[in-house]
Amino acid sequence: MRFILLRHGETLWNIEQRLQGHENSELSDRGREQALRFAKYASAFQPALVVASDLGRTKETARLLGYEDVVCDKRFRELNMGEWTGRSKPELIANHTDDYNAWRAGQYTPRNGEAWAGFCSRVAQGVRHWLSQAEGDVLAVVHSGVIRAAFSEFLGIPPARIIPTTPGAAAVLNFENRAGLEAKLEGYNIGAVAPDETVSD
Template sequence: MSKRIVCLRHGQTLWNVEQRFQGHSDIPLDDTGVAQAARAASLLAALRPTMIVSSDLQRANDTALALGRVVGLDVAIDKALRERGGGQWEGLTREQIADRWPDEYAAWEAPDGEPVGEVAVRVAASMRRWAAGLEDDGLLVVVSHGAALRLGICELLGLPEALWSALGGLGNCSWSVLQEGRRGWRLLEHNAGTLPEPVRSDDKPESDV
């Protein structure tokens, strides 16, 4: 058996529904998100995780705690798993962002926000660090955010930045599974847990289709 990582996105929030950029803003799960977290926990428990680590933001931490309660594991906190910082975009809808910053919106780069490359490096480094503490057949569940997880996965897989957009976004309480092999990490599943549906995330606009 090889080490595995399950990358689980948090449940739905009101800002997800309203298509507001959340970033580092600490927005709680809504009622739907709480139910999604419970459902995901019941499914992922069957994989018998051996370690759970979460972003420090409550929408991710509460999602992680739902799983921890089912499997009897404590949840470690790592600020490095936070969502991509959006600067002045946080709290604004996509329509508002497009109206005020049309060029930056097209590139999906907030003028005072966190560059995608920096997000990818910090999230992938966190995943590597926690996975290093697993037994050879261990399973780490990383509970984080849509853009952060997608970018971290791309970095962990060694994909060049020009190809990052080829990997689609993660739905609320959907997950991806990575497995470590002799040549590094490989992607076993992506955006599992739901039927295909629109992804409401802080990720690039093209990830919403």
């Protein structure tokens, strides 16, 4: 079984390189185009089940793909970034370099934020739940952090070594069974757009 993790299209905050977490930011014009462009890939995958995070940017992406009544699961929300929500990535790198690098490695939690280990646990629970429910492949419209968490949990890749998926592009995990115990990476950045597209959390 395949679990296809599609990152939502680019948002206005992505353009500004601001961390979004649980906050909502509208898709940009380019983000809507990215979602529409991925529709042909979604059709080719022929998923048996489509789910999404319950945040606005993922639901909008799913609607643009043609899944108006997509099932939402809050376990697929982005990492809660606490007091860093809305902060710009360049500013954090410049003024909080060590904390930022530790955060990217899953070793630091901003105040009122969500610890990496707990985040990975909830994402893994969501993946295993929907694998058990589907009669075929699953398409999940999610966030960059969710994809990183899935890679950490099911492929054993440390978070600091995972480059964020391009907005509007997907990664594919191939599971041997519905238990969701082992996975192989089948594809990464599928449907990625031009190299100059913005890639940020």
